Amino acid sequence: MSSIPLEWYLMLAAVLFAIGAFGAFSRRNAVAILMGIELMLNAVNINLVAFWRYVEPQGLEGLMFAIFSITVAAAEAAVALALVLALYRTRDTINVEEIDLLKW
Amino acid sequence: MNPYIAIGLLLLLSTGLALIIVLLGAVLGPNNPNERKLEPYESGMVPVGEAMQRLPIRFYLIATLFIVFDIEVIFLFPWALIFRKLGIFGLVEMAVFLLILLVGYIYIWQKGALEWD
Amino acid sequence: MNTNVDWLQRSLAIGPELLLMLGGLVVLLVDMWLADDDHPLLPGLTGLFMVGALIWSFVPFIPGMGITPGTIYGMFALDNLTIFFRVFVLTSSLLVLALTTVYIKGRTEQTGEFYSLLLFITLSVILASAANNLIMIYLAFEFLSLTSYIMVGWLRDDVRSNEAAMKYLLYGAISSAVMLYGMSLLYGATGSTNIAEIAAVFANPRTEIVGIFNLGITAAVLMMVGFGFKVALVPFHQWSPDAYEGAPTPVTTFLSVGPKAAGFAIMIRVLTGALGAQTESWQAMLSAVAILTMVVGNLTALAQTDMKRLLAYSSIAQAGYILMGLVANNPADNFGIRAVLVYLLAYLFTNIGLFVSVIGFEQATGSTTIDDYRGLIRRSPFHAMAMVIFFLSLLGIPPTAGFLGKFLVFGAVINAELYFLAVVGMLTSVISAYYYLNVVRVMFFQGDEEDRPLRFAFPLQAVLVITLVGTLLMNLYPTPFLNLIGEPTNLVTQLFGQLPF
Numbered sequence: 001m002s003s004i005p006l007e008w009y010l011m012l013a014a015v016l017f018a019i020g021a022f023g024a025f026s027r028r029n030a031v032a033i034l035m036g037i038e039l040m041l042n043a044v045n046i047n048l049v050a051f052w053r054y055v056e057p058q059g060l061e062g063l064m065f066a067i068f069s070i071t072v073a074a075a076e077a078a079v080a081l082a083l084v085l086a087l088y089r090t091r092d093t094i095n096v097e098e099i100d101l102l103k104w
Numbered sequence: 105m106n107p108y109i110a111i112g113l114l115l116l117l118s119t120g121l122a123l124i125i126v127l128l129g130a131v132l133g134p135n136n137p138n139e140r141k142l143e144p145y146e147s148g149m150v151p152v153g154e155a156m157q158r159l160p161i162r163f164y165l166i167a168t169l170f171i172v173f174d175i176e177v178i179f180l181f182p183w184a185l186i187f188r189k190l191g192i193f194g195l196v197e198m199a200v201f202l203l204i205l206l207v208g209y210i211y212i213w214q215k216g217a218l219e220w221d
Numbered sequence: 222m223n224t225n226v227d228w229l230q231r232s233l234a235i236g237p238e239l240l241l242m243l244g245g246l247v248v249l250l251v252d253m254w255l256a257d258d259d260h261p262l263l264p265g266l267t268g269l270f271m272v273g274a275l276i277w278s279f280v281p282f283i284p285g286m287g288i289t290p291g292t293i294y295g296m297f298a299l300d301n302l303t304i305f306f307r308v309f310v311l312t313s314s315l316l317v318l319a320l321t322t323v324y325i326k327g328r329t330e331q332t333g334e335f336y337s338l339l340l341f342i343t344l345s346v347i348l349a350s351a352a353n354n355l356i357m358i359y360l361a362f363e364f365l366s367l368t369s370y371i372m373v374g375w376l377r378d379d380v381r382s383n384e385a386a387m388k389y390l391l392y393g394a395i396s397s398a399v400m401l402y403g404m405s406l407l408y409g410a411t412g413s414t415n416i417a418e419i420a421a422v423f424a425n426p427r428t429e430i431v432g433i434f435n436l437g438i439t440a441a442v443l444m445m446v447g448f449g450f451k452v453a454l455v456p457f458h459q460w461s462p463d464a465y466e467g468a469p470t471p472v473t474t475f476l477s478v479g480p481k482a483a484g485f486a487i488m489i490r491v492l493t494g495a496l497g498a499q500t501e502s503w504q505a506m507l508s509a510v511a512i513l514t515m516v517v518g519n520l521t522a523l524a525q526t527d528m529k530r531l532l533a534y535s536s537i538a539q540a541g542y543i544l545m546g547l548v549a550n551n552p553a554d555n556f557g558i559r560a561v562l563v564y565l566l567a568y569l570f571t572n573i574g575l576f577v578s579v580i581g582f583e584q585a586t587g588s589t590t591i592d593d594y595r596g597l598i599r600r601s602p603f604h605a606m607a608m609v610i611f612f613l614s615l616l617g618i619p620p621t622a623g624f625l626g627k628f629l630v631f632g633a634v635i636n637a638e639l640y641f642l643a644v645v646g647m648l649t650s651v652i653s654a655y656y657y658l659n660v661v662r663v664m665f666f667q668g669d670e671e672d673r674p675l676r677f678a679f680p681l682q683a684v685l686v687i688t689l690v691g692t693l694l695m696n697l698y699p700t701p702f703l704n705l706i707g708e709p710t711n712l713v714t715q716l717f718g719q720l721p722f
Contacts, residue, residue, distance in 0.1 A: 003107075010409075017402055024395050033391055040398035047405040056412035060182075065356050065414060067178060069401060072363045074175035078168045079367050080390055083374055085164060087383045096391070099384050102463040207246045214253045 009050035017043035030087070030094040034080050041073045165217055176205055231293045237274035237307055238347055244270025245340040252333020259332065264322045267336040271315050271343065278307040295415045298353035298490070305562060306350035306486050309569060313478045314343040316573050316687065319680040320471040320580055328469070329376060339475075342368040346479045350486030355404045355414040358487055362400070362447065365483055366393045369476060373468040385467025392460040393450060400447025403440040407495070410436035416495045423498035438502045444491065445506065451484035452540045453533075455514040465533035470583055473529060474576035477536045478569050481543075485565065488547060489558055497552065508548045508642050514541030515649040522656050528579050528589045531656065532572070535615060538653060539568055545646055546630040549637035557633040564626030567695055571614040571623055574688030578608045581677045581685075591660055595667035601675040605664050607689050612657040614692050617650060622695035 020043060023036030045066045052062025088094055140150065183190075183198055190197075212218060232239065248266050255262065281304060292298050318339060325332055345368055349361035370393065374386025408414050410433045411422040426433050449457040465473045492503055518538030525531040543564050550557025581604065582597075583589055598605040610621060617627030627650075634643045677685070 017398075020398075021395075024391075030387065030391070034394070037394045037398055040395070041401065044398065044401045044405050047402065048408065051405065051409035051412075055409055059412070061356065061414045062408060064182070065359075065405075065408065067182065068356055068360060071175050071178060072360065074171050075367060076363065076394055078172045079370055080394065081164065081168055083370065083383070083386050083390055085161065086374060086377050087387050090378060090380045090383050096387075099387060101381055101384050102388070102466050204242075204246065207249060211249055211253065 006050060006054040009046060009054075013043045013046040013050070016040075016046065028095050028097050030084050030096055031081075033096065034077065034084075038073060038077065041069060045069055162220060169212060169217060173205070173209070234299055235293065235297060236277045236280070237311070238344055240270055240274045240277060241340050241344040241347070244274075245337045245344070248333060248340060249337040252337070255333070258330050259326060263333050263336050264318060267340060268315065268318055270340060271311055271318065274343075275308065275311040275315070278304060278311060292353050292417075295417075296354045296357045297348070297351050299351070302486065302489065303347070303351040306482055307347050309482055309566065310343055310346040310350075310479055313475065313482075313569055313573060314339060316577075316684050317471050317475045319684045320474060320577060323584065323678045323680050324469060324471050324580055331375070335372070335375060338368050338372055342372065342475065342479065346483045349483035352487065353416050353490065355408060355416075355419075358491070359397075359401060359404060361483070362451070362487065363397060365451075365480060366397060369472075369480060372472045373464050373476070375469050375472065379467075381467040382469065383467075385464045389460050389464040392457075396446045396450035396457060400444050400450075403443025403446070406436055406443065407440035410440065416490055419495040420497055423496070434499065437496055437499050441492070441496050441499060441503045442506065445503075445510070448484050448488050448491075449510065451487075452481045452543075453537050454510050454540055454544065455517040455537065458514070458518070458537045461537060462530045462533040465536075466527060466529045466589075470529065470576065470580045470589075473532075474573055474580070477532065477572050477576070481536070481540060481568075482565055485543060485547070485561060489561070492547070493550060493552065493555075493558070500552065504548055507544060508639065511541050511544040511548055511642065512645050514538065514544065515645060519649045519652045519656075522653070525656070526591055528582075528591050528594070528660075531591065531660070532575060532579070535653065535657075536572065538649065539572075539615065541649075542627065542630055542646060543568070545634050545642055548642065549630075549633040549639055551633075551637060556636065557630075560626070560629035560633045563629050563695075567614065567622030567626035567692070570688045570691035570695070571611050571621070574607065574685060574692060575611045575615075577681055577685045577688065578604055578611070581681045582675070584678065584681075585675045591663060594660065595663050597664040597675075600673065601677070604675065604677065604685070607685055608664065609661055610689065610692060612661060616654055616657055620693060620696045622692045625696050625699055 017040050020036045020039030020041075023039060024033050025036075027033050027036060048062045048066040048069070052059070052066075056062065084094055087099070091099065093099070143150075179201065180198070183194065187194055244267065247270070248263060251266060252263060291300075297303075318336075321335065321339065325335060329335065342365065345361055345364040349358065349365055352358040352361050370386050370390045373389050374382055376382035404414075407419060411419045413419055413422065423434070423437060446457060448454075450460070453461040464476065468476065492507075493500075496503060515538055518534050518541055522531055522534035522538065525534060543561055546557045546561035546564060548557070549560075579589060582594065586593060597608075614621035614623035617623045631643055631646060634646065
């Protein structure tokens, strides 16, 4: 059976990761930045599962790593959204360019 | 045979079918629009207010809590699969995990995060 | 072998961690039950759990109770490094707890949650320093990050606290995603997440995977983004001055010690453990990072006018010195790692001592600006003298703990024949003298309009005395610390076995 080679998955993950990183670095809205970060984390999950399937299919470490990273991402999103809300209440903005009280 | 040929065929078939159905509907069906029909679909009811309005902050709170508790429960599935292999140790571990979740649940409950008003 | 008894024994071996977790939950529940936010039961319980965990950490030193070094299911390493960091972080959390009781009154209503998180963050540092598996490292790392974001943003109605937390979170989330990508590559290269197994694969590479070594180096570079963020190494340091300034000061105190310890512990385990075969590659990278960190940290500190920001940049620079020890480590005798540990211990006493002074001053005057420290020698002579000693310690001048730390780190660097690194370290130390002594100049030789004496709350004075004694004792009675160099085995007994406490 001819199957999709591992490299393709890695390429997909790398491209997704780069798109996520670009989003995280280029957006000005805090929530949009968080979405970019989520994309980066999901790219890693593709990596982990692909490596599990091709390198070490008899172990379960890659799968478990992916599950843990999903849950951590959820917890991170919860904390981040809570902070965004707190910030919005005191500053009336979530544009990261306007969050500039602390510098140098 | 290359497995991608099948995928390509499926892609062609499904796109074609969707196109045919939409086109047939547009050509054969009667077409008499009115104002209500052209509005965005909202469960067949007449839409109330704008879609892009501010929502009460409580929605966000509930949504955040839902994300956390919903995703944490994911661990029960792999645990249940190999439960017999883990034995008493696995049971104790999961009990500890659920205890932590329970304390969190009691906490948000007591703090009134689950009350709507 | 009876496996039931086996896991019970293993659970007892991680008693301090279980106690901290239980403590966090209990304090949270007790806080719900108490109506009064300032009830002394909350810090009391917190302290009790910490002291209990600290005492339990010493159990391995009782003859016959010694643990055999090993791991728990390959996840949690039980060795001298773990025990060192247990004692290290519990000591610092106890000191921070004393500061918190004074600082938190009237500033927030969520006191119980704060104490609970203090217990959890302590736990997360221990877990991070004991993690022996990439999954465990990632989880502990994120546990530590998430709790610190919340603690930095604790003052919900304070604009600066919110902003600091948001910046910390955005930097942290991005760098941890990059680190995770590196970890996935390491897993892909070796097919394992266990540190010992990864090292074994690199020592004896399987032939079917080509370029496995290069993948290891790529992974090391990507993971360094995360580790560098945690210990605030240049160029991943931008969050730290903002987070230090905006956070409640006791949290800043903990941030300057706890996460740094965790970050260095993870670096020691991953770099010297899993990536031992690529030592030359990561050593070159780390020495460049160390040079950048020392230069940028010290030069930027020169321009600071706020005390908390000054200490933030100073702690960035200090991380550069600590990193030198890791760069210069020789796997044969681990001299560099031991120098790192001694330096961290010296840094613990010195930095917490300095932050106590900052908190005391903030409580009395409401200011953290350096200019407001003028004339401090007349307003509170003991306080000012203590600060001088702490600054000398950060500079590395005897008779202070910092001298011992710097002496060992530079010794390791010169042993490794990294002369350029040593020269940069020396030169930047001279630069740091300028801004440390500038504060001393302000305290001693400026201002006379304000002469009212400053009063310190009792817990602050107690912590000040403890850290002062610690700072001086490490240099005046250095035998147990210097023994570290001669005896590579049983590191922690050497460190704590002979100290009279």
